[in-house]
Amino acid sequence: MYDCIIIGKGPAGISTSIYISRSNLKCLVIGKDETALRKAKSIENYYGFEEPISGEELFRRGINQAKKQNIEVKNDEVLDIEYKNDSYIVKTVNNEYETKTVVLATGKSRKTSNILGEDKFVGKGISYCAICDGYFFKNKNIAVIGSGEYALHEAEVLENVSDKVTIFTNGGKLPENRSIEVTNVIEGKIDAIRGDKRVENILLENKRSIPVDGIFIAQGIASSIDFAKKLGIIVQNNNIIVNDKMETNVPGIYAAGDCTGGLLQISKAIYEGAKCGLSIAKNLKNI
Ligand SMILES: Cc1cc2nc3c(=O)[nH]c(=O)nc-3n(C[C@H](O)[C@H](O)[C@H](O)COP(=O)(O)OP(=O)(O)OC[C@H]3O[C@@H](n4cnc5c(N)ncnc54)[C@H](O)[C@@H]3O)c2cc1C
DSSP: OEEEEEEOOSHHHHHHHHHHHTTTOOEEEEEOSOOHHHHOSOBOSSTTOSSOBOHHHHHHHHHHHHHHTTOEEEEOOEEEEEEETTEEEEEESSOEEEEEEEEEOOOOOOOOOOOBTHHHHBTTTEESOHHHHGGGGTTSOEEEEOOSHHHHHHHHHHTTTOSOEEEEOTTOOOOSSOSSOOSEEEOSOEEEEEESSSEEEEEETTSOEEEOSEEEEOOSSOOHHHHHHHHTOOEETTEEOOOTTSBOSSTTEEEOGGGGOSOOSHHHHHHHHHHHHHHHHHHHHTO
């Protein structure tokens, strides 16, 4: 059992881990290499660098710094977080881990498909959370739009409520060595989501129209907002709401960095990581 699992190995996640591990607590950082930081070509406003540094290099150095301090950092994708018997189970593509606390440090989420019709039908047949809304589509025709492990995971959840679940990859390819198998897959590109008052069908580029009752958007990897919706964490304007100890409204779940909104800068992510790590140490050690 870990004291803390941090999701995200960007500035917020790594900073949190450094403060937690210095308090002699057992923590694990799980993250992927896709991060806002690696998109920054040249950083000139961060303290301590006379010459500009690339986001790629800063990202690499942050992870190495944590590893040098014997912090466990794994390259993996988190698919789900569940509350069970007074602890949390963090499910990844490769494993499951048990922990007392979780930190969401997954950066800013951009969770739209840009498919024509998506905006019109949000809440009218379009959802972003299988575990929250799947039940509304019991025994109905359900589409999952996405082509990664997260889409497979959402389809697996929905297969508990209907045996008519189809993954639409929208031109993408499902992972070759996938952890979850699904039966119905349509790989064609999507032209539009259509309907009158509610979603009625998906129109493919080849002009084939497929009737659907519900659509779950699960593009890319699960974001902090996806996890928040499943766990009942308060979200406002796509930002996780935290108090001054970086606690969310759900006991044991914290958040730091871009996913809490405000200034989207490295310095703020590092600051929130430090606050978060110290506050977890304080809470777990009752000091
Ligand atoms: C083009 C660009 C230029 C920028 N320039 C600057 C600049 O000059 N100065 C500055 O201060 N800031 C700059 N920024 C902003 C800065 O990069 C961010 O504020 C900072 O990276 C936020 O850190 P973070 O740890 O919150 O999130 P991120 O750095 O985005 O890290 C998020 C982490 O979470 C992981 N993750 C997400 N979902 C999952 C999942 N389901 N499972 C596992 N891991 C997951 C990601 O893979 C990643 O490791 C720039 C951003 C961009 C896009």
